[in-house]
Amino acid sequence: MVTADTNKSRRSFLSFLTSALMALLGLLIAIPAVRYIFGPLRAKSGAGPGFVDVGPLADIPAGEWRLVSVEVVHEDGWRKTRVRHAIWVRREDGEGSQGITVFSSICPHLGCPINWHPDQSRFFCPCHGGIFDPTGNQTGGPPPRPMDSLEFEVRAGRLWVRWQDFKIGVAERVPVNV
Numbered sequence: 767m768v769t770a771d772t773n774k775s776r777r778s779f780l781s782f783l784t785s786a787l788m789a790l791l792g793l794l795i796a797i798p799a800v801r802y803i804f805g806p807l808r809a810k811s812g813a814g815p816g817f818v819d820v821g822p823l824a825d826i827p828a829g830e831w832r833l834v835s836v837e838v839v840h841e842d843g844w845r846k847t848r849v850r851h852a853i854w855v856r857r858e859d860g861e862g863s864q865g866i867t868v869f870s871s872i873c874p875h876l877g878c879p880i881n882w883h884p885d886q887s888r889f890f891c892p893c894h895g896g897i898f899d900p901t902g903n904q905t906g907g908p909p910p911r912p913m914d915s916l917e918f919e920v921r922a923g924r925l926w927v928r929w930q931d932f933k934i935g936v937a938e939r940v941p942v943n944v
């Protein structure tokens with residue numbers, strides 16, 4: 767015999783079951799949405815810019831300084847920006863990573879672009895007369911430190927460079943995240 771109490775407890779159980787199923791369904795829908803929204807922030811936090819493919823080493827004439835443009839992609843959450851930077855690259859004879867030098871073209875004084883003058887075998891900064899020798903050491907003018915060298919790798923005959931900004935106007939090389 768079904769009593770009023772039995773009916774009441776059955777309704778309560780069904781109500782509880784429905785609520786539990788709805789909560790589970792909501793959770794199943796919410797998890798992918800939360801991962802989609804916050805995934806990029808989690809994946810990119812603290813990550814610096816990576817290596818950029820500069821091209822075949824063979825394209826850089828041995829024994830000469832070559833100004834090369836590299837495009838660096840900065841990712842900040844969902845925002846992606848592309849910035850072009852100029853780097854000075856030199857390689858001596860050979861295929862390996864030995865004898866390769868890579869400098870940022872940004873002057874460590876106040877950030878002007880540095881130029882190579884092959885007739886004088888010197889780098890010059892046009893803004894305030896900064897002078898650097900072929901190894902990047904400052905030999906004249908106001909730059910407070912040598913030219914900034916950049917990290918690189920040679921992979922399958924191609925040059926990869928990790929772009930890095932440095933604080934300008936100071937004697938120490940202080941990496942700056944952008």
Ligand code: FES
Pocket residue numbers: 873874875876877878891892893894895896907908909
């Ligand atoms: S910015 Fe290069 S010498 Fe001043």
